[in-house]
Amino acid sequence: MADKVLIYSRFPKSMMARFAERFELLDTGGKPACELFSADELSGIRALLTAGGTPLGAEAMELFPKLGAIVCYGTGYDGVDLKAAAARNIAVGHSPGANAASVADIAMTLMLATTRRILVADQYVRSGDWAASRQSPMMRPQAGMPGRRIGVYGMGEIGRKIAARCAAFESEVGYFSRTKYDLPYQYFPSLEALADWCSVLMIAVRAGAETQHVVNADILKRLGADGYVVNISRGSVVDEKALVAALSDKTIAGAGLDVFEKEPHAPDALTALPNVVFAPHIGGHTLDSHVAMQSCVLANLTAFFEGKPLPYAVRST
Amino acid sequence: MADKVLIYSRFPKSMMARFAERFELLDTGGKPACELFSADELSGIRALLTAGGTPLGAEAMELFPKLGAIVCYGTGYDGVDLKAAAARNIAVGHSPGANAASVADIAMTLMLATTRRILVADQYVRSGDWAASRQSPMMRPQAGMPGRRIGVYGMGEIGRKIAARCAAFESEVGYFSRTKYDLPYQYFPSLEALADWCSVLMIAVRAGAETQHVVNADILKRLGADGYVVNISRGSVVDEKALVAALSDKTIAGAGLDVFEKEPHAPDALTALPNVVFAPHIGGHTLDSHVAMQSCVLANLTAFFEGKPLPYAVRST
Missing domain, CATH: 3.40.50.720 (NAD(P)-binding Rossmann-like Domain)
Incomplete structure (x- = not known):
């Protein structure tokens, strides 16, 4: 049997x-x-x-x-x-x-889709706005990847794969994790210091009680008006209300989110925002x-x- | 003066x-x-x-x-x-x-957005379908980047940057160009041979009279039902009618397009398709x-x- x-x-x-x-x-x-x-x-x-x-x-x-x-x-x-x-x-x-590459790849997908505004771009073509030469403030050129400062929060298998991919894009890579590793990326001793330095915060930390809402209003403010958050870890790591506020009042520029506090629910206040790219927790989904x-x-x-x-x-x- | x-x-x-x-x-x-x-x-x-x-x-x-x-x-x-x-x-x-990194990055953005179906994913979350646990055939897992065969057509500065980025995603990289270079990627002596081998064709060739409609119905058929085309070169390189047909009848799985035959126009038959991600020629736009x-x-x-x-x-x- x-x-x-x-x-x-x-x-x-x-x-x-x-x-x-x-x-x-x-x-x-x-x-x-x-x-x-x-x-x-x-x-x-x-x-x-x-x-x-x-x-x-x-x-x-x-x-x-x-x-x-x-x-x-x-x-x-x-x-x-x-x-x-x-x-x-x-x-x-x-x-x-087992899913580290797949999750790292969705992080890269969300970062590129958000910073290059691919949802807006796709809609600009499909709607006929491009053909009609209508102006779109959302399509103004943004900073590219070379020289961009990417901060990776968490240096486990997923964090390392994200860092390696970002380095290939000619970006500067820094990280914060409890342990400093022998890796060719700049180490920051706190999440605050990493957020002050970087313009994209990639959240790849293992979730748990001690990481609950660690990415809060203060961290988001440190990223600044050109800053982006990408979360492929767990929704619990980010204070979702603070994130909605920061995205709404342009404290940060945008976000790419594969995970949410109460899955499979993403709050209406979040899904109404144009400067976010969403995925339904498909990081490991290849x-x-x-x-x-x-x-x-x-x-x-x-x-x-x-x-x-x-x-x-x-x-x- | x-x-x-x-x-x-x-x-x-x-x-x-x-x-x-x-x-x-x-x-x-x-x-x-x-x-x-x-x-x-x-x-x-x-x-x-x-x-x-x-x-x-x-x-x-x-x-x-x-x-x-x-x-x-x-x-x-x-x-x-x-x-x-x-x-x-x-x-x-x-x-x-001057724009090689920026163009290579839009190629990567379009490839990832297309193969990971980020437009569908975003809409699945925003629409509430995810919260309602509605099934979506488009959200079925697809092949990921590790081990994926990426074919780069053209090995100029943009092609090289695309190849380097793809290698960091743990993909296999092959290329076809008039010249065989001392590069750590598999060389194919013809576009046909490259298309037979790869599942994503990245078009990075310099456009001109001799590349007009080189990516035609035959090349698309060689990519196969799991194949994708990403074009960040010029619209003239692709036979757009053949591409619409191949995407409509599922000869290939999808496409990511930054360039079109008659810009700023993308044909209605193309923009109606769900398995394409569009950008309005913003490759160099950072x-x-x-x-x-x-x-x-x-x-x-x-x-x-x-x-x-x-x-x-x-x-x-």
Whole structure:
């Protein structure tokens, strides 16, 4: 009999196909497990598959008395209460690095689309305004990439890939992270100092309680009127109300956002703004990235059911 | 008395400000010069400033009997009849390389915006479809950049900068140009062979009579159903009717276009398509690029009026 895996978050069926070949899947579709399955069924569950951003606390874990593994699809695990898991000896796994290139690429896409105003440009052509030679203040030339100061917040695998890409665009790259690394980019000892220096802030930090609303009104003000924010980490890192205010009153020039505080909702005050480019949390959403993430999930689940340590375990910090 | 320069194409006033400090400008605003200025005024004109794509043939040159210099704003000079200019001993200048980074960056912007479907993504968030969990077939995961085969057509300064940027995205880079260079990218001896190999064709070739409609139905078919075309060179290089057909019947997946056959017009059949990202020929349109191009123009005009050779002369091939 196939080992059972409860699908705790809402995932498209197509993303689960490879797992269904190896395991018996109990799919909640993101709904409360206790509404869909009997207590008896849940009591036998030893492994969960979840999205890292989905809240999964001590109380939820208690529904599954035999739970031994929480496997996150993707690199993030900010929704999982690691202390509660550790207290119950539940292993937590993720897919480190598997989507790093894909996420770095959406960061670059959002930065270029925002600074080169590609939404406005596309509309200017499609509407016939270009053919009619109508003036568009939004189409005035802006600063380009050579010599632009890009500040990368967080120097994990995604941050490094963003930095390498920006360097190829002939931009200056600086970064802030808890640790100073041996990297050919200027290190700043605080987020404030990085924001004072850079004109584009790329948020690539691992999210958690200590990064909640770290990008606030003060940081945005430091970026200045020519400044841009690109967030591909988690919505929680940015104070979304302060961001709406800064974009509305031109404290900063624009933003590119793949993540939001309450997904899948982006506030109306934000989506009404013309100087933002939005994406629906598709950073890791490429074919190659999904294959790589699924391989990590399969390796984690297989090892767990064989009684081995997870090969892609979350390390407590 | 300041030397006179006739502005032959339509340029925004702001782009002419630095020239107005040094020269007396006769601005046609892109209209026929003979309608705006007397034959007497035109007969004294020794230097023209034009956009490289604006047609400027032998007949037009005859309006200016004392013409000694045609200076193009930007890198292109495909509109200028070089043979006619040479026959009359008119020097032709341009701004080589000054906008190369800016143009390469719009190529990258268009490629990423198209392959990651950023217009659809932005609309999916703004419309509320994401919040309502509505399915969108256009948002299905696509191939990412790592390992993607990017074919660069033309290996001048812009092509090289595109290639370097693509390499930083962990893509494979190949190219076709008349000359094989000592570069770390795979060389293909024909455009056909490059199109067979790559999934994104970046058109960065210098336009001219010999490149007219070189990217035709056959080349597009070779790119295949997962293929993309990005054109930041000139509209004339692509057979626009064949492109509309290939995009409509899904012979290729999409396109990113900064240039068109008859600017500023993009055909309705093209602008109606959802799988294209458009820009209104803004490749060289950044602040730093304009400053660099203006410096080339000033250097060319100053040298000419001092009786010296143009420092940024077009070399006949």
